[in-house]
Amino acid sequence: xxxxxxRRPSRLDPEIAxxxxxxxxxxxxxxAQQYDTKEVxxxxxxxxxxLHRTLTTGRCTYWxxxxxxxxxxxxxxxxxxWVKSVALDCDADTLLVQVDQVGAACHTGARTCxxxxxxxxxxxxxxxxATDQ
Numbered sequence: 163x164x165x166x167x168x169r170r171p172s173r174l175d176p177e178i179a180x181x182x183x184x185x186x187x188x189x190x191x192x193x194a195q196q197y198d199t200k201e202v203x204x205x206x207x208x209x210x211x212x213l214h215r216t217l218t219t220g221r222c223t224y225w226x227x228x229x230x231x232x233x234x235x236x237x238x239x240x241x242x243x244w245v246k247s248v249a250l251d252c253d254a255d256t257l258l259v260q261v262d263q264v265g266a267a268c269h270t271g272a273r274t275c276x277x278x279x280x281x282x283x284x285x286x287x288x289x290x291x292a293t294d295q
Contacts, residue, residue, distance in 0.1 A: 170211055172210035189225060190209075190256060193258050195258060204274065221242065222235040222245060223235075241263070243263055244261060245259060
């Protein structure tokens with residue numbers, strides 16, 4: 163991550179903007195998490211203006227890297243993300259957006275973007291430490 167300046171004009175508070183460590187293309191990963199269950203829903207990308215809109219409207223706004231435009235979660239799908247809190251991680255390079263998700267978070271229609279392809283799952287057995295005895 164770098165501290166590159168934003169590429170698009172933004173109304174984000176300059177004090178917040180000065181803290182952000184953006185990627186070379188001016189973006190920050192934004193993890194959306196269900197506020198009450200802590201379920202991780204999706205990962206999107208925000209630039210300074212998307213963060214400003216998210217903070218001021220109470221709805222998640224992302225930057226679409228493929229379409230090169232802003233999109234507000236739910237405007238076309240009806241699957242809204244109502245913002246409950248926004249936090250910057252300790253390195254200032256990732257956002258955690260706690261939301262109240264209405265409907266599916268994933269563009270596939272799944273509840274989360276992380277339901278379909280689980281690479282490892284601990285089933286609660288004694289775990290690797292028990293086999294090292």
